Amino acid sequence: MVYGASVSRDVRATRQGRGMELRIRAHAVDIVVCDSDPTVPAAQAADPGRIGQHGLELVKAVTEDLFIEQEPVGKRIMARIALSDTPSLARLL
Secondary structure (H helix, E strand, O other), X not given: OHHHHHHHHHHHXXXXXXEEEEEEOOOEEEEEEEEOOOOOOOOOOOOOOXXXXXXXXXXXXXXXXXXXXXXXXXXXXXXXXXXXXXXXXXXXO
């Protein structure tokens, strides 16, 4: 879901992606997407009537960290997903 939301936004915004990386670490997975659009995405205010454009809100809800960095050409977005054998009770509620 995180990959799909990030990459589909990237392709829609720029008509081509600059790249995607999947970094597997001991306790997390990092999904990195680069694009040539300099516009930094922002989550919109809650609106139950809005159709679509919930991707960033969902990514923020399920990731441990979300980093967005400007680059000379575009931006780099990195979403970190924690790996755990035991899910947190707070995340289940």
